[in-house]
Amino acid sequence: MHQHLFQPITLSKTLSLKNRIAMAPLTRCMAGPGLVPTQTMADYYARRADVGLIISEATIIRADAQGYPNVPGIWSTAQIEGWQRVTDAVHANDGVMFCQLWHVGRVSHQIFHGTRPVSASAIGLNERIPRMPGLTYPVPRALSAGEIEQLIEDYATAAANARAAGFDGVEIHGANGYLLDQFLHYASNHRDDEFGGTPENMVRFPLAVIDAVIDAVGADRVGLRLSPGAYAHMSEDKRDKAVFELLLSELEKRNLAYLHVGIFDDSMTFESLDGLQSSVFLRQNYKGNFIGCGSYTAAQADASIASGAHDMVAIGRPLIANPDYVSRVQQGEALVDYDADMLNTLV
Numbered sequence: 001m002h003q004h005l006f007q008p009i010t011l012s013k014t015l016s017l018k019n020r021i022a023m024a025p026l027t028r029c030m031a032g033p034g035l036v037p038t039q040t041m042a043d044y045y046a047r048r049a050d051v052g053l054i055i056s057e058a059t060i061i062r063a064d065a066q067g068y069p070n071v072p073g074i075w076s077t078a079q080i081e082g083w084q085r086v087t088d089a090v091h092a093n094d095g096v097m098f099c100q101l102w103h104v105g106r107v108s109h110q111i112f113h114g115t116r117p118v119s120a121s122a123i124g125l126n127e128r129i130p131r132m133p134g135l136t137y138p139v140p141r142a143l144s145a146g147e148i149e150q151l152i153e154d155y156a157t158a159a160a161n162a163r164a165a166g167f168d169g170v171e172i173h174g175a176n177g178y179l180l181d182q183f184l185h186y187a188s189n190h191r192d193d194e195f196g197g198t199p200e201n202m203v204r205f206p207l208a209v210i211d212a213v214i215d216a217v218g219a220d221r222v223g224l225r226l227s228p229g230a231y232a233h234m235s236e237d238k239r240d241k242a243v244f245e246l247l248l249s250e251l252e253k254r255n256l257a258y259l260h261v262g263i264f265d266d267s268m269t270f271e272s273l274d275g276l277q278s279s280v281f282l283r284q285n286y287k288g289n290f291i292g293c294g295s296y297t298a299a300q301a302d303a304s305i306a307s308g309a310h311d312m313v314a315i316g317r318p319l320i321a322n323p324d325y326v327s328r329v330q331q332g333e334a335l336v337d338y339d340a341d342m343l344n345t346l347v
């Protein structure tokens with residue numbers, strides 16, 4: 001049963017995985033004081049080490065990257081030591097784990113870090129902040145060119161910190177309407193300098209981050225998540241497609257460990273992508289390893305690997321509900337249904 005899901009895969013010269021199930025990055029808002037990962041988090045990830053690849057919950061690269069309470073960081077010594085306990089526990093169970101590197105950009109509020117949120121342009125998000133009753137997102141401040149240079153360095157430092165903390169690699173979070181994605185979509189990028197206005201300019205900052213992270217840890221240990229279809233914290237623009245086509249052609253030259261689609265439900269199609277699903281658009285424009293995601297059952301994931309649509313599939317909510325997801329699927333046992341109340345505890 002599900003024979004394709006349980007085939008090993010070699011992602012890069014340093015990464016061989018025992019199966020094709022990835023644990024999708026899942027923010028749980030359970031970090032301790034100082035945004036330090038806890039022992040409970042170590043136990044939670046270690047219980048899921050039988051997936052081929054664990055992608056950590058999004059982990060902020062510096063203080064102003066924060067947009068949700070109690071998310072873990074990867075810049076202080078205490079945070080790195082906290083993550084070391086997590087990766088040790090995962091490795092003890094024969095798991096492989098990447099750290100998802102995150103900056104939310106405008107999807108933030110000064111309440112988290114005391115400064116005005118930053119973005120490509122001063123364009124606010126007209127939404128309420130989840131888990132923070134009564135708060136809406138403020139209008140961000142556009143980053144200066146000098147601040148962009150600093151951010152590129154901060155991503156590279158975070159990647160090096162992740163390796164120092166024992167992660168096997170990093171996934172750059174370029175999806176879901178957060179900072180890097182804010183540069184890649186016309187709705188949020190109105191810049192008229194070298195970082196906006198044309199596809200060449202709009203990919204400049206995300207590509208510089210990718211290259212700096214590759215320099216820090218090696219392309220064989222770098223994954224990237226993208227959402228070419230605007231579905232979260234973003235609105236669509238027909239011109240976005242050309243930006244992603246250019247980005248993907250550049251990525252082809254870089255030999256990353258993998259590309260991963262950011263989407264909640266992969267049956268969604270996008271007018272801005274000529275009616276395609278995000279995953280189909282990415283697969284058509286990128287030849288390297290590709291991780292699908294978005295409301296997949298194990299049977300659908302298996303079929304999508306069999307058809308060549310994906311090389312691996314990331315599973316999110318079912319892995320929250322079933323720490324033993326892999327063995328249940330392998331043995332054909334029923335799964336527990338996911339329920340949002342499960343987010344209240346880390347088991």
Ligand SMILES: Cc1cc2nc3c(=O)[nH]c(=O)nc-3n(C[C@H](O)[C@H](O)[C@H](O)COP(=O)(O)O)c2cc1C
Pocket residue numbers: 024025026027028056057058100173175176225262263264265293294295296314315316317318343
């Ligand atoms: C509680 C929760 C937290 C999430 N946190 C993240 C995150 O930190 N980073 C990210 O890229 N996606 C995040 N996502 C999106 C998931 O990675 C995934 O794309 C989505 O859940 C669809 O997969 P699924 O249907 O298998 O759950 C989150 C989703 C949920 C439900």
